[in-house]
Amino acid sequence: MAHKVIISGGGTGGHIFPAIAIANALKRLQPDVEILFVGANGRMEMERVPAAGYEIVGLDIQGIDRKSLVKNLGLPFKMLDSLLKARRLIKSFKADVAVGVGGYASGPLLMMANALGLPTLIQEQNSYAGVTNKRLGRKASKICVAYEGMDKFFPAQKILLTGNPIRRSSVQIEGREREGLASFGLQEGKKTLLVTGGSLGAKTLNDCVLAGLDSFVEQDIQVIWQCGSYYYEALKNTLVDRLPANVVLLPFLQRMDYAYAAADFVVSRAGAGTISELCAVGKPVILVPSPNVAEDHQTKNAKALVSKDAAILVSDISARTNLVDTIISLANDEAKCFELSEQISKLAMLDADETIAKEVLKLIR
């Protein structure tokens, strides 16, 4: 009989894309495996997962709103409702195993899977585990992590250092530079910078790029500027008639492989998935960690690289004064670019998707 795997979680690309990478690897290893995704209604996974060819069911669950306590009043009811729906889903799908990748839906789904005695696997992308994953870790059968030292958060005997699963298509850049540049309408032979604010975009990076446009023109640096869907319209309107020809402004990059292939160097938030991809493509990067994430985990992600001379860190608070200068000095420092590229490549863990998929299948057996 075909094995049945439930994969739950989402909220942002940082949780969704690893989940899809695990699903793809499961399918490669065992083509008749049946996979059901469980996400949170209204969140990005409800679009991205079907686009990747998988079925998804949504739970009515949300995170704690730290700004408005009133909005949290309904949370216990939503949690209860989600737990009951998770129970129905696990039973009707006849799941053999549940995988949690973090994000709102993985809490109730994995809690219920544990209560029903199903084996569970957690994939923690960051170098710092959040509250939900720490709690789920106590009962999980296996915990796949991407950074060393995670026994601070999880029982050591359950941990497996696998790296973050990445979509293989997003890092296949060999021989694609010309195609990548052409897809953005950019020229060959010029320095090209990719700016990415993670799956949602980043206001600090957008403000810095906006302020640096004249400098980039002056330095003849081409820019692929992924600003995030939320910020796109306002930026497009601000820049109407004055977006330099060497700058391409986009809300979201459908082809990360093209962007990575075209770029000589990168400025990025320090989301765990983007970092894992940057290790795989070996591009020099300046990381500007988001200060708006739980336990400041992006700074910890970034420092794990900086401690190995594999990235430059500019804090969010100093970015408005320092980032453009740091970009320009890196653009003109070939030796530094070379060193960063060498060091970051050493951290690549390319088979995380299959290693994790094998662990999932082992739990069934």
Ligand SMILES: CC(=O)N[C@H]1[C@@H](OP(=O)(O)OP(=O)(O)OC[C@H]2O[C@@H](n3ccc(=O)[nH]c3=O)[C@H](O)[C@@H]2O)O[C@H](CO)[C@@H](O)[C@@H]1O
């Ligand atoms: C604000 C926030 O909560 N950020 C978190 C979120 O980041 P975020 O959702 O930004 O995720 P990551 O940086 O980990 O990964 C982004 C993913 O989106 C893809 N991508 C991105 C931009 C684009 O235009 N096109 C595209 O396809 C990238 O290729 C990558 O696979 O999850 C990460 C993993 O748990 C965390 O480390 C981050 O702190």
